[in-house]
Amino acid sequence: MAKYKMHVLVCGGTGCHASESDTLLDNLKTIVADKGLDNEVQVIATGCFGFCEKGPIVKIMPDNTFYTQVSPADAREIVEEHLIKGRKVNRLLYVDPENKEHISDSKHMGFYKKQLRIALRNCGFIDPENIDEYISRDGYEALAKCLTEMTPQQVIEEMKKSGLRGRGGGGFSTGLKWEITSKSVSDIKYVVCNADEGDPGAFMDRSILEGDPHSVIEAMAICGYCIGASYGLVYIRAEYPLAIDRLKTAINQAREYGLLGNDILGTGFAFDIELRYGAGAFVCGEETALIHSMEGLRGEPTVKPPFPSVSGYYEKPTNVNNVETFANVPVIINKGADWFASIGTEKSKGTKVFALAGKINNVGLIEVPMGTTLREVIYEIGGGIKDGKKFKAVQTGGPSGGCLTEKHLDTPIDYDNLLASGSMMGSGGMIVMDEDDCMVSMAKFYLDFTVEESCGKCSPCRIGNKRLYEILDKITQGKGTRDDIDSLRNLSYVIKDTALCGLGQTSPNPVLSTIDNFWDEYIEHVTDKKCRSGQCKALLQYYIDPENCVGCTACARNCPVNAISGERKGIHVIDQATCIKCGACLEKCKFNAVFIK
Amino acid sequence: MGQVKSLADLRKIKEELQGKMSLREKSNNPESLVQVKVAMATCGIASGAKQVMDFFIEEFDKRNIQAVVTQTGCMGYCFAEPTVEVTLPGKEPVVFGYVDTRKADDIIEKYVKNGELVEGIIPVNYETIEKK
Numbered sequence: 070m071a072k073y074k075m076h077v078l079v080c081g082g083t084g085c086h087a088s089e090s091d092t093l094l095d096n097l098k099t100i101v102a103d104k105g106l107d108n109e110v111q112v113i114a115t116g117c118f119g120f121c122e123k124g125p126i127v128k129i130m131p132d133n134t135f136y137t138q139v140s141p142a143d144a145r146e147i148v149e150e151h152l153i154k155g156r157k158v159n160r161l162l163y164v165d166p167e168n169k170e171h172i173s174d175s176k177h178m179g180f181y182k183k184q185l186r187i188a189l190r191n192c193g194f195i196d197p198e199n200i201d202e203y204i205s206r207d208g209y210e211a212l213a214k215c216l217t218e219m220t221p222q223q224v225i226e227e228m229k230k231s232g233l234r235g236r237g238g239g240g241f242s243t244g245l246k247w248e249i250t251s252k253s254v255s256d257i258k259y260v261v262c263n264a265d266e267g268d269p270g271a272f273m274d275r276s277i278l279e280g281d282p283h284s285v286i287e288a289m290a291i292c293g294y295c296i297g298a299s300y301g302l303v304y305i306r307a308e309y310p311l312a313i314d315r316l317k318t319a320i321n322q323a324r325e326y327g328l329l330g331n332d333i334l335g336t337g338f339a340f341d342i343e344l345r346y347g348a349g350a351f352v353c354g355e356e357t358a359l360i361h362s363m364e365g366l367r368g369e370p371t372v373k374p375p376f377p378s379v380s381g382y383y384e385k386p387t388n389v390n391n392v393e394t395f396a397n398v399p400v401i402i403n404k405g406a407d408w409f410a411s412i413g414t415e416k417s418k419g420t421k422v423f424a425l426a427g428k429i430n431n432v433g434l435i436e437v438p439m440g441t442t443l444r445e446v447i448y449e450i451g452g453g454i455k456d457g458k459k460f461k462a463v464q465t466g467g468p469s470g471g472c473l474t475e476k477h478l479d480t481p482i483d484y485d486n487l488l489a490s491g492s493m494m495g496s497g498g499m500i501v502m503d504e505d506d507c508m509v510s511m512a513k514f515y516l517d518f519t520v521e522e523s524c525g526k527c528s529p530c531r532i533g534n535k536r537l538y539e540i541l542d543k544i545t546q547g548k549g550t551r552d553d554i555d556s557l558r559n560l561s562y563v564i565k566d567t568a569l570c571g572l573g574q575t576s577p578n579p580v581l582s583t584i585d586n587f588w589d590e591y592i593e594h595v596t597d598k599k600c601r602s603g604q605c606k607a608l609l610q611y612y613i614d615p616e617n618c619v620g621c622t623a624c625a626r627n628c629p630v631n632a633i634s635g636e637r638k639g640i641h642v643i644d645q646a647t648c649i650k651c652g653a654c655l656e657k658c659k660f661n662a663v664f665i666k
Numbered sequence: 667m668g669q670v671k672s673l674a675d676l677r678k679i680k681e682e683l684q685g686k687m688s689l690r691e692k693s694n695n696p697e698s699l700v701q702v703k704v705a706m707a708t709c710g711i712a713s714g715a716k717q718v719m720d721f722f723i724e725e726f727d728k729r730n731i732q733a734v735v736t737q738t739g740c741m742g743y744c745f746a747e748p749t750v751e752v753t754l755p756g757k758e759p760v761v762f763g764y765v766d767t768r769k770a771d772d773i774i775e776k777y778v779k780n781g782e783l784v785e786g787i788i789p790v791n792y793e794t795i796e797k798k
Contacts, residue, residue: 074723074735076690130690132736155706155737194690204676205683213673327669335671 073111075152077101080126080193082117082279083272083311089141090114090125096144097127101152110152116280118193119434120180123163128175128193135175136161166430166452179431183450185412186436187420188236188273188396192280197315200322203283209328211402212287212294216336221251221295228295228398230406232418237263237354237391238469238495239571240417240484243398246388250296250378253386258298260289261382261389263359264305264312267351268467269518271498273422274392276434278305278312281396282319286342288398290329293340296388301342304359306349313344320344351468351522354496355570356381356389358524369524370570391496393422413439417483421494427463427501428455440481443473447501458503462586466495468515468522469575471582472508491582493575507604508587509594513541515579523572530573533564537580545605549595558584606650609665613654615640617662624654624663692734700726700733700778701759703751707740714766715748721767722750725774733778743788752777761788 079085079094097112118126123137127147134157136147143161150156162171163178175181186192195202203209215224229244250258262285266274278285289301305313320342323329331339345363352358353368360382362368381387397419401409410418417439423446426432430452437446443463447453454460462472471492473480480486484494502511516538525531540557543549561577568574584591593599600608613624613633620638625631632648635641641662643654655663670676692699704710704719719735726733743749746763752773753759762773763786776782 073686073689074719078690131692131734133694153706154708154739156739195687201679201683202687204679205687207680209670209676210673210680213676217673325669327671334673334676 073109075110076130077110077112077147077152078115078128078130078193079112080116080118080124081114081197081311082121082124082276083309084117084121085125086311088125090139092141093125093127093139093144096141097148100144100148104148104153106148106152113196114198115195116192116197117189117276117434119184119189119276119436120431121434122430122432126193127161133174133176135163135173135178137163179449179452180433180435183441183445184436185420185438187400187409187412188277188284188393188422189280189434189436190400191284192276192434195281197280197282198318200283200319200326203281207403208283208399209287209323211399212290212328213334214402215291215294216334216338221297224291224295224402225251227402227406231401231409232406232413232416233394233397233401233409234417234484235391236393236397236421236496238466238493240494243390243394246378246390247292247295249376250298250386250388253379255386257300257385258296259382259385259387260292260296260298260301261356261359261363261377261387262289262301262303262395263354263356263389263391264303264309265347265349265354265359266306266309266392266496267349267354267522268496268498269515270426270500271424271467271496273424273434273497275309275312277392277396277422278309279315282312282316283323284399285316285392285395286319286323286329288395289342290333290340291398291402292388292390292395294338296386298388299339299341301340302345302363302382303342304345304347304353304363307346308349313346316344350524351518352524352570352572355572358570359389360387367524369526370572372569393497414481414483414486416485421482421497423497423499425451425499425501427499428458428503428506429453429501430455437482439483442479442481444478446482446499447478451501454501454503458505460501461504461506462502462508462511464492464500464502464511464515464579465498466493466575466578467498468518469493469571469578470495470498471578472502472511472586473582474586491585492578505602505604507545507600507602508583508590509541509545509600510604512579512583513538513545516541516576519572519576523576527567527569527573529564529567530569530576533560533568534573534576536560537564537577541580544591544594545600546607547594547598547605551592551595553595554584554591603665609650610645611643611648611650611652611654612664612666613641613643614662614664617660619660619662621659623657623659627653627657629653692732698755700731700755701753702726702733702735703738703753703759704735705739705741705743705747705749705751706737709740709744710747710749713747717767718748718750718765718770721770722774725771729774731774731778742792746786746788749788754778754781761790762786763788 127136127139225248233243234240353362355370358368358370377387420436422436523530618640625633632644722735741749748765750765751759751761772784
């Protein structure tokens, strides 16, 4: 076997893949081979490094050099300068947004300093398409330990002791769920992995499946052993082709090694995994809807109980866990429940993966211990707000969550604190907003999403959300009244109390939390007919500043509705009644005479 | 590779791969390990730095010493190539000049293992901007 002196890790996550990291990988391999270095340098495609903002990422080991935004054309320079001569390519190094210094070592980057990676432990470190690399990182050892040294009940106890709670949103105790399913009596039981990630802005499940598929497979087999199931199903959205590919490869490799199939590790335990594809409906993340979708029915939820643990897939006991939850399991078995429980807060143990998005400097995937504050996440890891703007709010928990504001910045993040502040953990999407974002439009955006994604089965969700959307739309059009805000509130509470499933019950959260936290903005919209962030076009008015206007007629000539009048070389005026607020005049004026108020 | 039939089989695969992955594992915490930097600019390569680097990598492995060996650019001591910088955990880096495989062996046995200084140390005669 060749003895490699250097490993070049190239990010193969979807984000970097889209920025030609595959071509970059090929180029690196070819040039390395051309230079006769292929016995010394190993070039590997890994999963997501998390730092998607600056992708494609190339990391060179052992000197821990972290190159960002590398294009396929940079491959030659990296090989010739770094790999051969040992000189770092300065222009590709990460530049600290604050002090503008080049940072070569990922350990010194603010983005990674505060992170603790458990679920993402192998992402960006191993080649996800190589089972050997997973095994070398203690892979499948937890499964072997469970099968040979522990009874199912012992494993369940360990899981309960660890305090792991479902990472898909609800936060139900994983150990308890396994116990309930294990106690259901049936000839056939199922383990289902929920990989239907539908939150706008969340991509942690996809990244785990792309970067470390074996950890999910191993955990599903452990779960199968505990609850007495021989069948595992992964419900994955068809929009995740790369994750599906990697998962298929991993399942085949595990079968070849005899780690899936009959008589695993000579213990007589049989377990195998199949994939089920979803068409990408948000409601299918809800476990009863997900199960119906897998059965070939419409993805509609049903009333619980019966819970899937008792009657799920084809009415057999079914244990549904989300991808990130599973990814934690092998580590808990290997390192012990006490180790896991020592991380996090009193009632939320371990770490949580967040997908940072929005108006933040470092967009990407991060994993932090529970109890880290929002301020640490946004300012230290996220590198602060883009373009030095002011922080306004952060939306957590996707469409089911709420907005947190400045006053929540020092709240330690865990399930209970987020709920208490009027938001929720959800799957871990975190969308940061700055002063230019209008909170009413934001609530409208999420309602638009829920209206689209509602399955329509129950009227509170189907009709109620539509009405909520219409009222919000009316307010952003400048036609709202004080009464509308009251209607929003009342309707929201009714929907929350009466909707059938989690989707409906949580859909008014963005409305309620923005009303609570940004009351002033709602009032401004309905009484002053003003939108302070300038997002609601209907509330804006275009004016021409007589001081700056030179009478060039550019605005009048470009106005599609002839709302601008004025003589050549004379001052122009916009007729507010005719103006459709298209912004053409603003764009065409070369003298900064057009302004918005 | 065949089927994994037992925990022992799994451990065997893991051990076989350990060498391959250790390079990545180690580089996550270089401070706690012996770090050797071999100057590999043209002058270094011409005077045999490549062989020295290979020697270090193989010998650390054989003698079971946890170390990270990396290459670096010209250190400026072209008169004394090949030059090698050795940093023991918690200590200041020391630069050795005229390192051939025999000298490298001395460095491992005496300096790395026992902290005993070996002939050929090049005194530091510059300051780096990071310290300023």
